[in-house]
Amino acid sequence: MTTLTAQAVHFAYRRRTVLHDVDLSAQPGRVLSILGPNGAGKTTLLKCLNGLLRPSAGRVLLGDRPLGEYRRRERSAAMAYVPQAEPSRFPMRVFDAVLLGRRPYLGWTPRRADLEAVAHTIDMVGIDHLAQRDMHELSGGERQKVGIAKAIAQDPDVLLLDEPTTYLDLEHQLNVLQILAGLAEKRRVTVVMTIHDLNHALAASDDIVVMKQGRIVASGAPSCVDPELVAEVYGVHCDVITHRGRPIVVPRTEIGLHGLPRTDAEEVKVHETREEEEPAS
Ligand SMILES: Nc1ncnc2c1ncn2[C@@H]1O[C@H](COP(=O)(O)OP(=O)(O)O)[C@@H](O)[C@H]1O
Numbered sequence: 001m002t003t004l005t006a007q008a009v010h011f012a013y014r015r016r017t018v019l020h021d022v023d024l025s026a027q028p029g030r031v032l033s034i035l036g037p038n039g040a041g042k043t044t045l046l047k048c049l050n051g052l053l054r055p056s057a058g059r060v061l062l063g064d065r066p067l068g069e070y071r072r073r074e075r076s077a078a079m080a081y082v083p084q085a086e087p088s089r090f091p092m093r094v095f096d097a098v099l100l101g102r103r104p105y106l107g108w109t110p111r112r113a114d115l116e117a118v119a120h121t122i123d124m125v126g127i128d129h130l131a132q133r134d135m136h137e138l139s140g141g142e143r144q145k146v147g148i149a150k151a152i153a154q155d156p157d158v159l160l161l162d163e164p165t166t167y168l169d170l171e172h173q174l175n176v177l178q179i180l181a182g183l184a185e186k187r188r189v190t191v192v193m194t195i196h197d198l199n200h201a202l203a204a205s206d207d208i209v210v211m212k213q214g215r216i217v218a219s220g221a222p223s224c225v226d227p228e229l230v231a232e233v234y235g236v237h238c239d240v241i242t243h244r245g246r247p248i249v250v251p252r253t254e255i256g257l258h259g260l261p262r263t264d265a266e267e268v269k270v271h272e273t274r275e276e277e278e279p280a281s
């Protein structure tokens with residue numbers, strides 16, 4: 001059971017600061033979702049939280065020790081990271097890809113317990129039918145599930161996931177969110193994810209952090225996501241309604257051609273039409 005804490009974290013890519021003074025605390029047995037528009041700094045924050053990037057100021061604590069004090073193997077036994085699904089770089093069977101998650105525990109060869117953990121995880125994530133396939137042959141959604149399985153096989157205290165539901169269809173999105181909730185509840189894992197679907201975030205999270213332009217603009221229970229916040233952060237007007245006892249965010253934006261910005265050519269045409277319509281004086 002391990003808490004993950006960010007204290008006054010700043011991060012800059014060269015001279016452009018993309019994280020300003022970020023504080024957060026992710027607790028064992030809870031799912032924390034990081035929300036915010038594209039470019040807000042969510043991925044950068046996750047990478048600072050897992051030690052892939054080093055904050056230019058502030059610090060990250062895993063338990064009560066700064067991340068930098070952990071040895072690599074020790075850190076990867078404690079914390080797993082699932083990046084956004086990427087094309088796989090070399091040929092590998094799905095089973096072996098998941099087995100890589102056992103790396104922090106492996107000696108020269110996998111032991112029976114490692115193979116069993118992999119088989120159990122493959123079953124839990126529902127990718128048994130893919131186990132003997134090659135990573136190259138998989139769809140984005142299938143790869144995403146393999147990435148999640150690999151991280152779970154690592155048996156981490158803290159699990160970080162970058163948009164784990166993005167490439168999945170609705171059934172598999174819900175399936176992954178249920179698995180994450182289960183890991184938090186049953187194994188007391190500290191789960192931190194980024195996610196774009198506000199309604200899934202509201203349904204699946206215990207805690208929410210909302211980012212805009214590298215800063216945290218709101219945090220707390222899912223109920224902190226209200227119409228004012230959505231308008232401020234995403235520039236979208238919405239209603240938050242209650243459906244079967246649960247809050248649902250419904251955008252007011254109508255989808256239609258009239259909502260599109262006009263091209264120059266269309267602008268001219270509208271102008272000409274108006275002139276034609278003008279009554280002769
Ligand atoms: N490797 C990089 N080098 C320079 N700028 C980057 C790099 N990665 C991300 N950025 C910039 O940092 C900002 C935050 O990016 P990111 O953390 O990926 O946001 P999010 O995940 O919320 O979409 C963006 O403006 C992005 O363009």
Ligand SMILES: [Mg+2]
Pocket residue numbers: 042043044162
């Ligand atoms: Mg991102």
